[in-house]
Structures are given as structure tokens and as C-alpha cells.
Amino acid sequence: xxxxxxxxxxxxxxxxxxxxxxxxxxxxxxxxxxxxxxxxxxxxxxxxxxxxxxxxxxxxxxxxxxxxxxxxxxxxxxxxxxxxxxxxxxxxxxxxxxxxxxxxxxxxxxxxxxxxxxxxx
Amino acid sequence: xxxxxxxxxxxxxxxxxxxxxxxxxxxxxxxxxxxxxxxxxxxxxxxxxxxxxxxxxxxxxxxxxxxxxxxxxxxxxxxxxxxxxxxxxxxxxxxxxxxxxxxxxx
Numbered sequence: 001x002x003x004x005x006x007x008x009x010x011x012x013x014x015x016x017x018x019x020x021x022x023x024x025x026x027x028x029x030x031x032x033x034x035x036x037x038x039x040x041x042x043x044x045x046x047x048x049x050x051x052x053x054x055x056x057x058x059x060x061x062x063x064x065x066x067x068x069x070x071x072x073x074x075x076x077x078x079x080x081x082x083x084x085x086x087x088x089x090x091x092x093x094x095x096x097x098x099x100x101x102x103x104x105x106x107x108x109x110x111x112x113x114x115x116x117x118x119x120x121x
Numbered sequence: 122x123x124x125x126x127x128x129x130x131x132x133x134x135x136x137x138x139x140x141x142x143x144x145x146x147x148x149x150x151x152x153x154x155x156x157x158x159x160x161x162x163x164x165x166x167x168x169x170x171x172x173x174x175x176x177x178x179x180x181x182x183x184x185x186x187x188x189x190x191x192x193x194x195x196x197x198x199x200x201x202x203x204x205x206x207x208x209x210x211x212x213x214x215x216x217x218x219x220x221x222x223x224x225x226x227x
Contacts, residue, residue, distance in 0.1 A: 035216065037164075045156070045164065045207050047216035058214045061122065094163060104211060105152040107169035114163060 002026035009115030022095030033098035125219035143208030153191035
């Protein structure tokens with residue numbers, strides 16, 4: 001069964017750091033596009049970061065320079081290292097597998113259950 | 122930065138057709154996807170590549186994309202379709218989501 005399970009969320013003070021994990025099963029993270037998407041309480045979806053085509057990465061402007069996406073192929077796990085956390089980073093963080101359909105067509109087809117990050121003093 | 126605009130809410134009567142729009146500059150030149158999210162659940166892909174349905178998505182869900190607007194259409198809307206819907210597109214190597222539309226089935 002294809003599955004993503006996030007972990008690592010919690011309560012952290014502003015300026016602190018946290019590392020989220022996303023364990024994949026049923027497929028290999030090294031062979032696909034995979035992404036982090038977050039959702040602040042009561043708000044919409046916000047794309048955070050993506051890793052693709054080997055080790056290429058991209059980030060939303062709101063997290064660039066503070067967050068780092070990476071993966072451990074031996075553990076089939078995706079990570080999101082979050083530094084210099086701000087109150088506005090408070091959200092449920094989802095990892096999602098991105099399916100490439102050809103051309104410039106992609107879809108976030110598999111989602112994890114999410115992990116909550118609360119940044120507060 | 123690229124933006125996608127959706128109406129905050131849409132209402133529809135059971136059995137009727139619901140249309141949710143997503144507007145963005147030359148959006149028709151890109152592929153749009155749509156996601157359904159019910160309270161307390163993770164989002165679920167319902168339309169990709171403008172018009173295609175993943176396996177398991179009912180035929181009543183359809184999509185189109187032309188000009189500056191992508192549209193998600195739900196024909197014969199059922200109570201179970203009440204949810205938040207998000208459009209999504211790609212801008213260079215980054216991803217953009219619309220602000221979301223709450224579909225209410227009255």
C-alpha cells in the first residue's frame with residue numbers, strides 16, 4: 001500500500017528549529033517528486049517545498065533560506081528542516097507524492113495525514 | 122508571484138450542477154489540478170491535467186481550463202460533495218494553490 005506518514009511536529013518557540021519527517025511506503029522517494037504543503041488553522045493550502053529530479057529542490061518565498069527539504073534514500077524518508085521559526089509558520093504540515101503525467105502536468109496524488117507545528121511563546 | 126483566485130464560497134442544491142472557478146493570468150496555458158478536502162481530512166486529488174479524473178473519482182467530477190480560468194464542475198451534486206476545493210497550478214518550478222472554495226450543498 002502506498003502511504004506517507006509524517007511525524008516530528010510539536011510546540012516550539014519563535015526562533016527555534018524543528019525537523020519534520022515523512023516516512024514513505026509502497027514506493028521509493030528517490031524516484032519521484034515529493035513535496036511539503038502546509039495549512040494554517042482555518043486557512044487554505046500553502047505549498048512549501050519540493051524535491052525532484054535527483055536532488056533538485058524548490059521553495060516558497062515565505063520559507064526560502066529558513067527551511068531545507070532533504071531525503072534519506074536508505075530510510076525512504078523525506079525531511080523538512082525548519083529554522084528561525086515564526087508564529088506564522090504555525091500549521092499542519094503535509095507531505096505529498098507528486099505524480100508526473102507528462103508535459104508540464106503534475107498532481108499531488110498521495111497525501112499523508114499531516115503533523116501539527118505550533119510556533120508560540 | 123503567480124496567484125490563483127477562487128470564490129470563497131459556492132452553494133448548490135442537491136442534484137444540481139456546481140461550478141467552481143479558478144482564475145490566473147494565462148492559466149489556460151498551464152495544467153490545472155483540483156483537490157477536495159473535507160473537515161479533518163487530508164486533501165484528495167479529484168482532477169489533474171485540467172480534465173482527467175484519478176481512479177476512484179466519480180464521473181460527476183469534471184474540469185476544464187481555457188484562457189484565464191479553470192473550472193471544476195460537479196454534476197448531480199450530492200451531500201457528500203460538501204467540502205473545500207482548491208485549484209493548483211505550476212509556475213516555473215514552484216507550485217501555487219488557489220485560496221479555496223467552500224462548497225455548501227443546501
